[in-house]
Amino acid sequence: MSRRELLDELGDLVGPAHVLTGELAASATTDWTGRWSGACEAVVRPGSTAEVSGVVVACASRGVPVVPQGGNTGLVGGAVPQPGSVVLSTRRLAGIGPVDDATGQVTAGAGATIGAVAAAARAASWRYPVDFAARDSATLGGTIATNAGGHHVLRHGMTRRHVVGVEAVLADGAVVSHLGGLVKDNTGYDLAALLCGSEGTLGVITAARMALAPADGDRAVALVGLADLDHLATVVGHLRRAAPEIEALELMLADGLNAVASHLGAPIPVPGAEVVILVELVARRDASGLLVEALAGLDAIGDTAVATDGPAAASLWRWREAHTEVINAVGPHPPHKFDVSLPLDGMAAFVAEVRADVAHHHPGALVWIFGHAGDGNLHVNVTGPAPDDQSIDELVLTLTAAAGGSISAEHGIGRAKRQWLHLSRSPEEIEVFRSLKRALDPGNVLNPGVLLP
Ligand code: FAD
Ligand code: 2HG
Numbered sequence: 390m391s392r393r394e395l396l397d398e399l400g401d402l403v404g405p406a407h408v409l410t411g412e413l414a415a416s417a418t419t420d421w422t423g424r425w426s427g428a429c430e431a432v433v434r435p436g437s438t439a440e441v442s443g444v445v446v447a448c449a450s451r452g453v454p455v456v457p458q459g460g461n462t463g464l465v466g467g468a469v470p471q472p473g474s475v476v477l478s479t480r481r482l483a484g485i486g487p488v489d490d491a492t493g494q495v496t497a498g499a500g501a502t503i504g505a506v507a508a509a510a511r512a513a514s515w516r517y518p519v520d521f522a523a524r525d526s527a528t529l530g531g532t533i534a535t536n537a538g539g540h541h542v543l544r545h546g547m548t549r550r551h552v553v554g555v556e557a558v559l560a561d562g563a564v565v566s567h568l569g570g571l572v573k574d575n576t577g578y579d580l581a582a583l584l585c586g587s588e589g590t591l592g593v594i595t596a597a598r599m600a601l602a603p604a605d606g607d608r609a610v611a612l613v614g615l616a617d618l619d620h621l622a623t624v625v626g627h628l629r630r631a632a633p634e635i636e637a638l639e640l641m642l643a644d645g646l647n648a649v650a651s652h653l654g655a656p657i658p659v660p661g662a663e664v665v666i667l668v669e670l671v672a673r674r675d676a677s678g679l680l681v682e683a684l685a686g687l688d689a690i691g692d693t694a695v696a697t698d699g700p701a702a703a704s705l706w707r708w709r710e711a712h713t714e715v716i717n718a719v720g721p722h723p724p725h726k727f728d729v730s731l732p733l734d735g736m737a738a739f740v741a742e743v744r745a746d747v748a749h750h751h752p753g754a755l756v757w758i759f760g761h762a763g764d765g766n767l768h769v770n771v772t773g774p775a776p777d778d779q780s781i782d783e784l785v786l787t788l789t790a791a792a793g794g795s796i797s798a799e800h801g802i803g804r805a806k807r808q809w810l811h812l813s814r815s816p817e818e819i820e821v822f823r824s825l826k827r828a829l830d831p832g833n834v835l836n837p838g839v840l841l842p
């Protein structure tokens with residue numbers, strides 16, 4: 390059957406206006422960073438679960454791969470299609486149901502952004518605590534498929550912790566739906582948990598039932614200069630013990646802050662510090678008092694800037710959140726992005742080793758390091774090497790494994806890291822992954838080329 394016949398059938402299923410080709414499909418074929426790009430037959434935008442099922446069946450019956458795509462903000466090339474595939478965009482599945490005030494749960498479509506879910510929660514005096522800079526584009530389905538982390542993992546966990554149930558379309562078009570919202574429900578395999586972190590390879594998530602957290606209360610944010618990275622593990626340990634209300638404990642280094650300062654055209658609030666942490670504390674009342682008290686017990690800290698109201702807190706967060714967009718503009722190519730987790734007491738040595746090895750093997754390359762210090766999660770970005778120069782990926786990921794770390798803390802494996810999955814997963818684990826993939830998607834229809842080596 391020809392491409393034209395496939396496109397006609399897809400048009401009959403979802404409406405011709407929702408089958409995009411050519412220029413209209415272009416933005417779906419390159420990732421947010423610009424490092425990964427591909428091609429597709431079409432971008433299809435179904436408007437219901439039944440339409441998603443129809444699209445999957447139409448493609449599967451012709452052996453056409455289906456690449457689920459939400460906000461296309463993923464940082465490992467996982468939503469970038471390969472030639473001959475169809476991108477299944479979930480963006481029209483954006484409905485958000487009422488918040489259940491008794492359980493603090495909400496059901497939303499996979500295409501709702503996490504910013505919209507958070508706004509709906511807020512309007513009902515609840516809160517959706519998974520949050521990060523791409524909040525207005527990243528979708529609920531995409532964040533479940535990647536088990537996204539973000540700023541508040543320290544206290545609220547990753548996306549998986551908030552998923553109560555999902556609805557999904559499997560590779561044969563079958564719909565599995567478990568959105569009842571029962572908190573206790575030990576009735577066999579947890580399909581929702583299986584889809585968390587599955588990166589579009591096991592099913593297309595169409596909706597999810599999410600657990601919310603109680604509303605914010607009072608919030609305070611501080612930027613704190615540290616003497617050096619050697620103190621980080623002690624500082625994190627102290628702050629976690631001193632104030633369990635701390636939700637975010639983020640790391641920035643001087644070179645990243647200087648680049649952000651040029652971009653913002655503003656002076657760094659804690660000038661001269663080589664290492665800066667951002668600490669956010671949320672409590673029913675007196676968040677700033679609790680934060681100042683927790684910080685007071687720390688040795689070896691330098692200048693501190695504290696924000697006690699929303700706008701001031703947002704402007705301190707801007708220093709941390711702007712790193713991704715600023716580094717993406719450094720050039721001459723998009724960055725090679727690494728998202729590793731490490732034992733906290735090994736971070737300083739790891740950073741020194743990465744810097745030394747990159748300088749030795751890639752003279753002129755720049756290493757940018759920031760991340761979620763409280764979670765032991767470093768974002769290592771390297772600018773300079775060409776997009777297809779994988780020797781830099783090999784170097785950083787091998788050093789990560791040697792340091793006892795994980796090659797992906799929160800962004801996933803995607804296309805970017807699948808050949809290095811063995812650094813973090815044993816052959817036996819990878820074989821279980823393959824068995825699951827074969828059982829749920831024997832025709833390899835859903836996002837082939839992603840996650841599995
Ligand atoms: P996409 O990029 O569209 O897809 C990501 C993966 O999920 C792909 O493999 C895709 O096939 C699959 N997928 C998408 N939707 C579905 C679905 N409905 N069913 C099945 N599979 C699906 N990530 C973090 O974890 N923490 C951060 O702090 C963070 N900060 C970021 C900041 C910026 C500025 C940017 C650009 C990205 C950031 N990210 C972060 C990465 C990214 O936003 C997350 O990975 C996010 O979860 C991707 O959501 P998305 O809707 O854009 O998914
Ligand atoms: C963040 O924490 C994101 O800001 C993006 O996970 C990290 O740009 C990156 O490497």
Ligand code: ZN
Nearest residue numbers: 539761768799
């Ligand atoms: Zn992150």
